[in-house]
Amino acid sequence: MKFGLFGFNMRPCVTPDAIAQVARAAEAAGFESMWGGEHLALADPQTPDSPLPPRTEFVDLISAVAFAGAHTRTLRFVTGILLITLRNPIILAKQVASLDALTGGRFTLGVGIGNLAFEFAAVGAPFASKGPRAEEAVAAMRALWSMERAEFHGRWFSFAGVRAEPRPAAGARMPIVWGGKSAYAFARAARSGDGWFGYALDLDATRRCIDGIRRACAKIGRSPAAIEISVTPKGSLDRDLARRYADLGVARIVLPPPGRDVDEAIRTISTAERDLIGRI
Secondary structure (H helix, E strand, O other), rough: OOOEOOOEEEEEOHHHHHHHHHHHHHHHOOOOOOOOOOOOOOOOOOOOOOOOOOOOOOOOHHHHHHHHHHHOOOOOOEEOEEHHHOOHHHHHHHHHHHHHHOOOOOOOEEEEOOHHHHHHHOOOOOOOHHHHHHHHHHHHHHHHOOOOOEEEOOOOOOEEEEEEOOOOOOHOOOOEEEEOOOOOHHHHHHHHHOOEEEEOOHHHHHHHHHHHHHHHHHHHHHOOHHHHHEEEEOOOHHHHHHHHHHHHHHOEEEEEEEEEEOHHHHHHHHHHHHOOOOOO
């Protein structure tokens, strides 16, 4: 079982010192990875469909990875998840390749499509057809990461005779982790993903999601073993519960945000080191 830690770009990790301290503590404790989520904009005043208060701080994921990567040596960083539908894939491909180079190959791109119409409107992104557009964006990025003179022609993105350096260490096989809990999300993971991430899932919800991913893989003849499952559990976690997640097929547990301030975060990390990491 691998262990990750969620929230390296949100409270308490919203200052340079806090991000560096928590990242170094997680690395020293034996965490394999740190994960960060995002919203580019929240409704103000908060509306029923907006998940968080408008003053919630999210440090930009790309910036946070670059900064935390400079303060660590072995820790992997994962965007879990980055809203790919709110970005231009050519620009994102450049950012991802640069992060992979700057961290020495310690970056994994986790993506999702988003579901907040006001957030799409705020950045001028179309809300319709966001699922297929996200998959096309991934295909466009893989073309940029692999071809000598990249060419891609899709419904939403098209280019030819271009090249962008640097490239990820894995080239077109840069790991892609999909988020989402619908049948459509499971199908996207089966078609173009190397992993899948679910946040705040109990055992029953985890079982349902993994079953959905396995069915989606079976439809296209792909082995479900090719999809690495990562889950942030719902509620408190102990060794017995961690083993039950592992029995379902979870390869990595991503612990929830570690605390309200840096001191509490360090204590949470120390507790995980003592009670979980290396004992499952």
